[in-house]
Amino acid sequence: MARDADQGRAGSDKVGTICRALRRAIIEQALEPGAKLPEDALGERFGVSRTIARHALGQLAAEGLVELRRNRIAVVATPSWQEARDAFDIRIELERLVVRQLAGRLSRTQIAALGAHVDAEEAARNGPDAVSIRLATEFHILLATMTESPILIRYVSEIAYRCCLTLSLFSRPHSSECAINEHRLLIEALAGGDVDAAMALMHDHLDSVAGRALVAQAKPRGRDIMDILAPYAATPAQTRRKPATLPSARRDAAE
Template sequence: MAARTSSKTSESSDKVSVICRALRRAIIEQALEPGAKLPEDALGERFGVSRTIARHALGQLAAEGLVELRRNRIAVVATPSWQEARDAFDIRIELERLVVRQLAGKLTKAQIAELNAHVDAEDRARGGTDAVSIRLATEFHILLAHMTNSPILVRYVSEVAYRCCLTLSLYSRPHSTECAINEHRAIISALAKGDEAKVMDLMHHHLDSVANRALVAPTPQRGRDLLDILAPYADEVTSDRVVKLPKVARRG
């Protein structure tokens, strides 16, 4: 039996959704770097909508973890800590193992062709920018998730994959995408053969190696932000106005 067919989980065409999609893409392509400010008016003006709508969109993206929203402060693109990045990859591994487990041996010829076509596109994009390569690689995984036709799984895989994308811009060394592409091909092939155990293993190691290539070393003090380092100490403080830091290394 083929993996379940069709569905219309596509985001509706609200103005809100349009802005969300645009911002999501800008973020994962690193046009908007972590920490970048996202003022409501500016967004509204840029997209030709009112602040209300921009605000709502930011709320949605915050729910996805791509944007950080602090009361009375300008929204910024999320800056996950190194630990959060690692956690995201751990979760992603489990979710995507689930994806390929459900898919193994159940793909139609058309679906396999679609996957191959996508990887071909990744191949052709090797000359282009890193950002595009990363986006395409991510979309491969999301495409897989879609084929399970489980809306929930699609949502979670997408979200966590986007978050991982985000961390790449923070902690990644310039990386070679070639092996990733080969690993994608291997996964397709194992899926087609229906070798469930093998494909789960392939996916596991694929993501693990991406994570290891990307998240260079725990480097205890390499946290981008002084505030992160001090966070655990601040926990002890009961006052609401925690500690007045001298102004250093303000991002933005």
């Protein structure tokens, strides 16, 4: 599978292994946003030294799945609502590009592979949410992989994982049935070679996924305590954090 450095990111294998494991744990919500990731614990768990665990955390931080603060324990990233929205916006553009490159150029084998994946999603529909979310995400990554463009693959994977993370944060029920159907329609359009239709389909699909998840900024569940308290803290002292509940206000201040 190409050179391992591509997906695993770091050249080494041990680091790559840990990255993959953590990524998966994060997107399956085994590790919730905010969960602590001490270096020693990770090292011990994976049978490596802190050095390696540290390196892996660095990589994941670069991907935005982990937050690294100096002298503090690393934690699973807790994207803000606005970041989630931004991530989806970017994702839409990237995946439209994927679809544009793929429409009408998929081999029979590839189409079959996509179909099989959606079947797997279907099968997992009644299973735990985490798994079906992961499968849905992996469908998009599978699609990206078929472009064979390493850069595009990496970006789509990364942003998809991030979106996956925010999904686990904001959307609870996660209605997957429509998403699965949208996946099928998309495959059809891709196989048929209708570029415009496929791009539109992808756009709408992701938009509605985002929409279902990010409805009106839902309640910020386990979010940062400072954000949660922001509306209550009417004190002039100001919470010294992002204005939070003001979705678009931040785009202005000349900084």
